[in-house]
Amino acid sequence: MLWKKRKIVYVFFISVLILFLILVKTKSRRYSAIKWPAANNIVIYNRIPKTGSTTFTNAIAYDLYKENEFNVLHVNMTKNRQVMSLPDQYTFINNVTTWTERLPAFYHGHVAFVDFQRFGVANPIYINIIREPLERLLSHYYFLRYGDNYRIGLKRSRAGNNETFDECYARSGKDCDMKQMWMQIPYFCGHYLFCTEVGNPDALKMAKQNAIEKYLLVGTTARMRDTIALLEVTVPHFFKGALSHFDSLDANRSHLRYTKKKIAPNDQTLSMIRRNEVYKMEREFYDFVSDLFDAVFKKATNGTSKAESLVNMPLQYHFEKIKPT
Structure with a gap:
């Protein structure tokens, strides 16, 4: 009689254990069945x-x-911050x-660049466009004062302040500070602390x-058309027809947003800026990326360096000795 009771208890516990293992396995399968979408x-x-x-974004x-x-989705950063907290990076990814x-x-x-791989996920296709750093700063400086042709009626934060960049730089003003x-x-x-430390090597x-x-392609503002052409042939499921569409746009749309008024800095200001360590670093980065793009573009166009060549460029490889036939 005692043996029968023990047998029932054993059977019960074994059944519970089996049921538990089944539930755990089912749950793990359910979560493992979630597939990260293809990064491309x-x-x-x-x-x-x-x-x-x-x-680029609009046209x-x-x-x-x-x-x-x-x-197409716009990522709007609160208070114009360029970095996310670590939890926000996770939820974003x-x-x-x-x-x-x-x-x-x-x-x-x-x-700023968010590295998906830090969270165990494949990075998507990253692209970007950069500009000569002093040109970019000058454009931003005068944009704050005179606006651009994109939102004509919008009053900018420095509207009415006609101080030139030279005058600002001479008095060490905030808007023209090399920071x-x-x-x-x-x-x-990216999002490491040292990234935002001005002048950090x-x-x-x-x-x-x-x-x-991490980036598939980084082009330059000066070579926007070449950048678009290269993207068309490397990411066609997004940029098919991009070059011909860009070429068909009128001047206002192909240069959608330009600062209304810019005054070139004088030689004295230029001389001082070119000796500044921050400018040297930003210019070094720009030249580095520009040289990379130039090499990629020349290789892709087989030395012609013409955007039109990319569309009709024959493959420079083929398959052979394929077994079984």
Whole structure:
């Protein structure tokens, strides 16, 4: 009799254990069944202010999304911050990679590089465009005072202040401080603390490394058309027809946002800026990226360096000795 009772108890506990294991296995399968969407269905353009990003985003992304069947989403950073907290980075990555209803997706916004790989996820396709650093700063300086042709009626924060960049620099004003030039390096460096430390050499090193390893392509404002052409042949599911569309635009749309009035700095100001360490670092980064782009473009065009060559360029490889036949 005692044996029968023990047998019932044993059977009961074994049954509970088996049921528990089944539930755990089922739960793990349910979570493992969640697949990260293919990274090539996501393009992130972490656009830098005053580099022609409005032209690119509006004239290319927002013009082509219907034809090429992708979604365009703007990442709006609170109070114009360019960095996210670590928890926000996690939720951003989770949202971007699991929002399947919005795939394929083109994300754009003024935000520093977010490294998905830190969270165990494949990085999406990162692209960007940079500008000669002094040109970018001058454009921003006069934009604050005179606005641009994009939002004509909008009053800018320095409207009515007609102080030239030379005058500002001579009195060490805030708007022309070289700290304001520390922009493109932090955008590529990412979310580490040292990235925002003005003049930090580690930030320059990280920015270069990310430009090489994390970005598919980084073009320049001066070579916008070449950048668009190269994107068309490397990411066709997003940029098919981009070059011909860009060429068809009138001057206002192909240069959508330009500062109404800019006054070139004098030789004395230029001489002082070129000796500044922040300018030297930002210029070094610009030249580094520009040289990378030039090499990629020449290789892709087989030495012609003509955007039109990319569309009709024959493949420079073929398959052979295929077994079994």
